[in-house]
Amino acid sequence: MAGLPIGSIVLVGGVALLGFVLWKKRIAQEEDEEFALDMSIDNAFEAGTGLKKFSYGELFCATNNFAEEPKLGEGGFDGVYRGFLRESNSYVVVKRISKGSKQGRKEYTSEVKILSRLRHRNFLQLVGWCDNKRELLLIYEFMENRSLDYHLFKEKSLLTWAIRHKIAQGLASALLYLHEERKQCVAYRDVKPSNVLLDSNFNAKLVDFGLARLVGHGKELQTIVLAGTMGYIAPECLMTSK
Structure with missing residues (x-):
């Protein structure tokens, strides 16, 4: 005991x-x-x-x-x-x-x-x-004109179609450079209006590369883990991870 x-x-x-x-x-x-x-x-x-x-x-x-x-x-x-x-x-x-x-x-x-x-x-x-x-x-x-989401959701004045087209072209040019025009591809993974800033002439500037990853071209892209902001991720990615 x-x-x-x-x-x-x-x-x-x-x-x-x-x-x-x-x-x-x-x-x-x-x-x-x-x-x-x-x-x-x-x-x-x-x-x-x-x-x-x-x-x-x-x-x-x-x-x-x-x-x-x-x-x-x-x-x-x-x-x-x-x-x-x-x-x-x-x-x-x-x-x-x-x-x-x-x-x-x-x-x-x-x-x-x-x-x-x-x-x-x-x-x-x-x-x-x-x-x-x-x-x-x-x-x-x-950036004098803040972010794209500010103009889409908070600003009272609307962006003209000419300015919207200019912003879309600038963003497309940035993504084309990341995906195709470099020896090593960059998967950005977080495209959304708050990550697109606008200068005094409404030229688009992509920002926030915290989720971006350097990868090789081709099959290596398939190994990148799915990431991003809900609501801006392609639905098929959520269902199939592709």
């Missing part, structure tokens, strides 16, 4: 020790993954030619301390702000992501890797970046 309490204590202690070991192992694994992701982000930025590294203070002032008023939108992992750079006397778009969001950081890494290799008039230009201790920021050129 005396052995029962002792056995229970030993059992509880063993379970607690096992839990502690597994917890430490998970923490170490997460730290390794985070280090690998940081290295991947650093390599991606180094590969991006012509990108400027901004200081956090510079972007903090440019966006009015990341205030709500210049905020342009918010995605699943980030906030998007309008900023004004006094040095260049120009407006920019600043995308902000917390370093605690691993999925968001992975998408940013993918975006920088791909955008650093692409050169096309119908892609939004990446200007620079900032790596702060708590967050990662990407800086893009500013």
Whole structure:
């Protein structure tokens, strides 16, 4: 009878020790993954030619301390702000992501890797970046006429057919370049109005390459996992994955 309490204590202690070991192992694994992701982000930025590294203070002032008023939108992992750079006397778009969001950081890494290799008039230009201790920021050129979904669903004035045709041509040109005109095909996977920005002349600029993947031409495209936004994915893809 005396052995029962002792056995229970030993059992509880063993379970607690096992839990502690597994917890430490998970923490170490997460730290390794985070280090690998940081290295991947650093390599991606180094590969991006012509990108400027901004200081956090510079972007903090440019966006009015990341205030709500210049905020342009918010995605699943980030906030998007309008900023004004006094040095260049120009407006920019600043995308902000917390370093605690691993999925968001992975998408940013993918975006920088791909955008650093692409050169096309119908892609939004990446200007620079900032790596702060708590967050990662990407800086893009500013689009005066906002996004296509703003004009389709929120703006009171309608787009003329000539402008709609111009936007469709620009988007088609961007996708043709990604699919056919490069040695390595890019599967974009997230075509929707909010990812099409418009400059002062209503030229279309494709943005947000977080879900894009570099693949070879031909059969390799069939191995890409289905991704995108519900409502904009072709119905046959949902039913057959093709």
